Amino acid sequence: MPLDDLIDLLSPDRAPVHLARRCLDAYLVGMKRPTGEAPALWFSDLARRWEELDGIRKPVAGDPTSGGGILLATHARVASYLHALV
Secondary structure, X not given: OOOHHHXXXXXXXXXXXXHHHHXXXXXXXXOOOOHHHXXXXXXXXXXXXXXXXXXXXXXXXXXXXXXXXXXXXXXXHHHHXXXXXX
């Protein structure tokens, strides 16, 4: 999935937004994708990962971080990178 490998590298380290933006720009250019597609690519990958995690870590009622919800923290970090592309 586009962006998956790059996001995995950037989000755990909490890369500075300016660095993440340069990396994302270069990555998308290399993939021949406009930077405007980054949010859609990220959301499609997030949905795929979420579904996969729901099968591994069963969701628990009342716990938004159970199942794929564990990705919410990653999404919060990635959102600032994607916002910087716009």
